[in-house]
Amino acid sequence: MTSAKTSVMTIVRTESLSRVYNPDTVPVHALRDVSIEIDEGEFTALRGPSGSGKTTLLNMIGGLDKPTEGKVFINDHEISNMKDGARIDFRLHNIGFVFQHYNLIPVFTAAENVAFIMMLQHRNKREIQERTDKLLRQVGLGDRQDARPAQLSGGQQQRVAVARALASEPRFILADEPTANLDTEAAMNLLDIMEKMNREQNITFVFSTHDQRVIDRARRVITMVDGAISQDETQHQS
Amino acid sequence: MKTLITLSWRNIWRHPARSGVLLAAVMAGLWAGVLTVGLVNGLMHQRIDYLIESEITHAQVHHPEFLAEGYSWLYLPDHEAISDWLAQDARVRSFTSRTLTDGMLQSPVKTAGVRIRGIDLTTERQTTNFHENLIVGDYLDTDIRNAIMIGERLASEHNVEIGNRVVLTFEDVENELISASFNIVGLFRSASADYDQRNVFIRSDEFNALLSETAVYHEIGIMLTDQALAGELVDELNAAFPNIHAQTWRQLSPELSMMVELGGVMVVLITVIIMTALAFGILNTMLMALFERMREIGVLISIGMSRGRVFGMIMLEAMMLTMAGAVGGMILATLSINYFKDRGLNLEMFAEGAAQIGWDHIIYPSLAMGEYLAILAVVIFITLVASVYPAYKGIRINPLDAARDA
Numbered sequence: 162m163t164s165a166k167t168s169v170m171t172i173v174r175t176e177s178l179s180r181v182y183n184p185d186t187v188p189v190h191a192l193r194d195v196s197i198e199i200d201e202g203e204f205t206a207l208r209g210p211s212g213s214g215k216t217t218l219l220n221m222i223g224g225l226d227k228p229t230e231g232k233v234f235i236n237d238h239e240i241s242n243m244k245d246g247a248r249i250d251f252r253l254h255n256i257g258f259v260f261q262h263y264n265l266i267p268v269f270t271a272a273e274n275v276a277f278i279m280m281l282q283h284r285n286k287r288e289i290q291e292r293t294d295k296l297l298r299q300v301g302l303g304d305r306q307d308a309r310p311a312q313l314s315g316g317q318q319q320r321v322a323v324a325r326a327l328a329s330e331p332r333f334i335l336a337d338e339p340t341a342n343l344d345t346e347a348a349m350n351l352l353d354i355m356e357k358m359n360r361e362q363n364i365t366f367v368f369s370t371h372d373q374r375v376i377d378r379a380r381r382v383i384t385m386v387d388g389a390i391s392q393d394e395t396q397h398q399s
Numbered sequence: 400m401k402t403l404i405t406l407s408w409r410n411i412w413r414h415p416a417r418s419g420v421l422l423a424a425v426m427a428g429l430w431a432g433v434l435t436v437g438l439v440n441g442l443m444h445q446r447i448d449y450l451i452e453s454e455i456t457h458a459q460v461h462h463p464e465f466l467a468e469g470y471s472w473l474y475l476p477d478h479e480a481i482s483d484w485l486a487q488d489a490r491v492r493s494f495t496s497r498t499l500t501d502g503m504l505q506s507p508v509k510t511a512g513v514r515i516r517g518i519d520l521t522t523e524r525q526t527t528n529f530h531e532n533l534i535v536g537d538y539l540d541t542d543i544r545n546a547i548m549i550g551e552r553l554a555s556e557h558n559v560e561i562g563n564r565v566v567l568t569f570e571d572v573e574n575e576l577i578s579a580s581f582n583i584v585g586l587f588r589s590a591s592a593d594y595d596q597r598n599v600f601i602r603s604d605e606f607n608a609l610l611s612e613t614a615v616y617h618e619i620g621i622m623l624t625d626q627a628l629a630g631e632l633v634d635e636l637n638a639a640f641p642n643i644h645a646q647t648w649r650q651l652s653p654e655l656s657m658m659v660e661l662g663g664v665m666v667v668l669i670t671v672i673i674m675t676a677l678a679f680g681i682l683n684t685m686l687m688a689l690f691e692r693m694r695e696i697g698v699l700i701s702i703g704m705s706r707g708r709v710f711g712m713i714m715l716e717a718m719m720l721t722m723a724g725a726v727g728g729m730i731l732a733t734l735s736i737n738y739f740k741d742r743g744l745n746l747e748m749f750a751e752g753a754a755q756i757g758w759d760h761i762i763y764p765s766l767a768m769g770e771y772l773a774i775l776a777v778v779i780f781i782t783l784v785a786s787v788y789p790a791y792k793g794i795r796i797n798p799l800d801a802a803r804d805a
Binding site: 220223225226245246249250252253254258260264266267268269273276277278280281282325326329 | 695
């Protein structure tokens with residue numbers, strides 16, 4: 162299993178992951194015995210119809226939810242058995258999140274949204290300022306640092322969200338339907354940015370999506386049906 | 400911390416109208432509360448000052464058994480030495496010696512028990528302002544022999560008036576019963592109807608002539624340059640003259656002392672009542688703000704903000720919002736108190752009723768720095784209590800709710 166990956170580090174590993182909601186009333190099996198590995202530098206899409214379990218899997222990997230059975234390892238740290246406070250701290254330092262609805266703090270400017278996570282990490286002021294500036298320039302918003310989310314378009318907000326996710330220098334970025342609310346131009350622009358970061362900075366991205374535009378750009382596509390992995394394929398980009 | 404403060408402050412102003420209403424409510428509540436406390440305080444201090452300045456004085460000296468027994472032979476030993484001691488003490492503004500005993504006042508209508516007070520007109524005027532209670536006639540400063548000044552109520556009960564005579568009967572220092580006729584020269588009305596019915600005033604030299612072969616004094620009333628010095632002065636007096644009993648006004652009049660304590664409690668009590676009512680407003684506003692931001696707070700927890708920080712953020716929002724209103728209210732109240740401090744708040748419509756119970760209808764509000772701080776402490780405490788529940792709800796938010804699609 163690991164023989165072919167001697168030179169690449171596995172960032173995410175799940176072992177026989179199951180998640181059952183309402184086990185005592187009407188059990189819903191959101192995940193059934195899911196075991197996957199995601200290596201450093203991957204650009205992976207989780208796809209499947211609604212209710213297939215892709216968001217549940219993303220939540221498990223992100224430490225937002227706990228499995229009913231099985232284990233989740235991030236960089237060989239088992240997060241599935243961590244206490245709540247430890248998992249929050251682990252997320253702060255290891256995982257970046259991009260949400261479908263951007264979820265920026267509306268009372269903060271773009272720069273403050275990006276800087277906030279680094280402040281939570283107690284970084285020094287100068288480093289925060291420099292990194293915020295750099296990240297916003299990387300996502301093409303160097304000139305909109307002082308704009309509040311309401312003053313930005315959806316695409317711009319999602320780019321701020323990507324910059325925020327990258328600010329803490331996480332091991333990987335989890336993006337839940339990041340393009341679902343974007344028009345084609347904004348979606349392609351966002352994908353260009355994420356793809357560039359993946360290629361140039363070796364940042365790992367895992368998406369849950371049913372957006373064909375994202376699936377087409379992913380190098381690995383994991384298809385889920387009824388809470389289980391039905392297909393796991395590697396795509397070659399043209 | 401600075402970021403958390405910035406975030407909390409901006410969160411408050413997401414809904415300026417909602418926050419503004421709470422801010423105005425806190426401001427109005429605190430203004431009304433602090434002003435009320437200031438008025439109650441002023442009223443009590445006026446009452447206490449009146450009683451000290453007109454009668455009790457800051458400290459008194461008696462024979463150790465006089466206050467309990469009231470007999471004329473329990474007069475002050477070493478009166479001259481004590482007078483010399485007081486005259487040389489820089490803390491003593493003035494003092495007056497009084498000759499006292501309990502006796503009977505007899506009029507053509509009835510007989511009543513009274514305390515007969517023999518006073519020195521000059522030193523009594525310098526020490527107290529009781530002479531201001533005279534409403535008709537003379538303050539014993541007349542050529543009429545055996546002059547007496549009695550309370551207006553007592554005169555009314557006995558159906559006597561100025562120019563009439565009454566008979567005082569009392570025991571002299573030899574335990575002999577003495578009776579003498581006195582001419583009513585003045586009527587007084589003090590703050591206490593009870594006091595007016597139980598006390599009569601005569602000149603101490605005439606009293607002494609009936610009471611003893613030599614002048615005797617039962618009480619020395621002492622006014623100091625600062626009432627806070629009373630404790631140390633009486634300690635020194637008691638040490639210097641072991642045969643007497645010196646007491647501060649607080650010891651002499653526990654009910655006055657209790658009034659002072661009550662004033663302190665009232666400050667807290669009124670603030671607690673107002674803030675408890677406002678606490679529901681704070682709770683409501685914070686819960687509304689929380690329910691609107693469940694998803695956002697979930698996101699904050701998702702991206703790594705600890706639940707402790709979320710708790711702190713919500714508490715901080717409530718605290719900043721309330722404190723802004725509280726400080727505003729207290730500034731308004733301070734301005735109001737300062738305005739009325741010298742002018743007085745004239746409640747003339749209640750003048751008659753207030754006079755019946757010995758209170759002034761013009762109130763001069765006052766509030767000490769310690770009382771402002773006590774109010775602030777109550778505001779902080781109640782706000783913390785009111786915001787604990789929203790903050791607790793905040794930390795119970797499941798970050799999955801944020802990750803879930805709308």
